[in-house]
Amino acid sequence: MTKRARKPGPVAVVTGAGRGIGRGIVIELAREGFDVAGIDIVFEPRNTKKGLFEVKNTVEALGRRFLPLGGDVADIGAHELMLDAVEGEFGRLDVLVNNAGVAPAKRRDILGTTAESWDRLMSVNARGAFFLTQKAARRMIGRREAGNGAPPCIVFITSISAVVSSTARAEYCVSKAALSMAATLFAHALAPLGIGVYEIRPGIIATDMTAGVKGKYDRLIAHGLVPQGRWGQPEDVGRAVAALAKGAFAFSTGAVIEVSGGMNIRRL
């Protein structure tokens, strides 16, 4: 008996998809019926225990398709090729999730922030996401004009650091504040064209990025930093992205959603 062909789903592109929050986003999108292309700077086809090829196996076990793509979002000259690969594989592009991001290699007080670390973070976290969005949006607009498919959407994974000061990683906060404004600008520009743009601000999420400061945040959480009293998990962010991608917030473009266990609540 031949295997029944799966119905093609809407297609999402997720950057930084090989681990952590990006991986969580991919899996929740797959659970909701999306086929996904995952871009990551780490591309190891022989490693199926972690990274893009583990994610591929997990997505396929959920009955969806996954295209692993090696690439650096800061390499803006490669963006069109990345998007060509997605459209070549799936024939469409419905959702872009700008998740790839980096933290400073070393935390330094603001009086010691280096230009090198500043440039690295701005280049990946803000510049890369801005220009990838610009190129994806042009393609989405073309598809809208041709009358193809459901309304597309774009999600930016910023951080509470877009608005919360951490003086030991100023360049990270500035890069996320810049990304937050990019989300607002694209939301404004793309609203009349039928493309929803959203910002998700994660709080403290358990991933490799935060593994090195786990002890510090364990203590702060135990002392009440997070009203909901726990670490966030990648799937907390993934479920929020999936709701946006499925159109649950279709009349809310430009919305900022915190996934931080209530850290947005000003407390006395």
Ligand SMILES: NC(=O)c1ccc[n+]([C@@H]2O[C@H](COP(=O)([O-])OP(=O)(O)OC[C@H]3O[C@@H](n4cnc5c(N)ncnc54)[C@H](O)[C@@H]3O)[C@@H](O)[C@H]2O)c1
């Ligand atoms: N973990 C948190 O507490 C937290 C909180 C708020 C916001 N965020 C943001 O969420 C996003 C994901 O964070 P995470 O905790 O999963 O980080 P992570 O370091 O665990 O994973 C990031 C992934 O992105 C990939 N990546 C890094 N630079 C890239 C590049 N230039 N091009 C393509 N891929 C690249 C990495 O290889 C990795 O797979 C980041 O933008 C981060 O700033 C994280």
